[in-house]
Amino acid sequence: MHIVVLLKAVPIVGNERLDDGYRTQRTQLEANGNDEYVLEKALKLTEAGGDVSLLTMGPAGATDALRKALAMGATRAYHVQDDALAEACLRQTIDVLTAAVKKLEFDLLFCGADTSDGQGGVVAPALAARLGLPYLSYASEIEPGEGTVRVHRLSPTGYDVLEASTPALVMGTQVLGEPRYPSLRGIMQARSKEVTTWSLADLGIDPATVGEATVTTRVLGKEAPPQRSGATILKGAPEEVVAQTVDFLAQRRLI
Numbered sequence: 001m002h003i004v005v006l007l008k009a010v011p012i013v014g015n016e017r018l019d020d021g022y023r024t025q026r027t028q029l030e031a032n033g034n035d036e037y038v039l040e041k042a043l044k045l046t047e048a049g050g051d052v053s054l055l056t057m058g059p060a061g062a063t064d065a066l067r068k069a070l071a072m073g074a075t076r077a078y079h080v081q082d083d084a085l086a087e088a089c090l091r092q093t094i095d096v097l098t099a100a101v102k103k104l105e106f107d108l109l110f111c112g113a114d115t116s117d118g119q120g121g122v123v124a125p126a127l128a129a130r131l132g133l134p135y136l137s138y139a140s141e142i143e144p145g146e147g148t149v150r151v152h153r154l155s156p157t158g159y160d161v162l163e164a165s166t167p168a169l170v171m172g173t174q175v176l177g178e179p180r181y182p183s184l185r186g187i188m189q190a191r192s193k194e195v196t197t198w199s200l201a202d203l204g205i206d207p208a209t210v211g212e213a214t215v216t217t218r219v220l221g222k223e224a225p226p227q228r229s230g231a232t233i234l235k236g237a238p239e240e241v242v243a244q245t246v247d248f249l250a251q252r253r254l255i
Contacts, residue, residue, distance in 0.1 A: 107144070
């Protein structure tokens with residue numbers, strides 16, 4: 001069994017910076033958290049035999065996220081990297097990922113629920129539509145069979161059981177299991193694992209059709225949330241803290 005996991009490198013939370021064009025400066029990147037949950041499931045499903053390939057689209061800094069995922073146990077990685085992609089919009093991203101996935105043969109394609117930077121959650125269904133694959137969403141359990149895959153899809157009343165033929169695209173949730181930490185042995189082995197870099201030309205895409213000149217959506221503005229005021233820390237013996245708490249609430253007419 002061959003499982004391909006889409007893994008996006010996102011800015012480390014708390015270290016995001018915006019330039020004058022409202023673009024996120026991706027100086028420090030890490031693997032998207034939701035993608036690591038589906039990676040963990042892929043690794044468990046292939047423990048008895050099979051390969052797990054990683055696929056990402058992003059700048060050179062995305063390599064660190066790939067190396068960590070390889071250290072967790074993935075077999076190999078594919079990195080779509082091209083200067084023309086710096087200002088790619090969502091439609092262009094889906095175009096590029098579609099072309100990249102078509103270069104691979106696989107049984108299952110895994111995606112996380114969404115990403116911590118965009119939080120759109122639309123890449124997985126759009127990619128499935130472009131590729132003509134069955135799409136199974138919000139999976140809390142994944143059970144591959146002979147030419148089929150069955151998932152438990154989370155619902156407001158519990159879960160639904162869905163089954164589709166393979167190849168198929170499965171969008172997973174955090175219920176699939178906590179991602180493992182890379183072992184020292186895994187970190188050492190990751191250094192020699194293959195990371196194949198593809199340019200737009202390798203995918204048969206004209207760079208002139210990708211980037212800021214042809215985007216269909218633009219970010220018009222971003223701003224940081226307002227700073228929170230400092231917290232009031234109460235100190236003293238328990239009875240003193242209780243008295244201070246009562247005074248604090250009474251002054252604000254909360255009691």
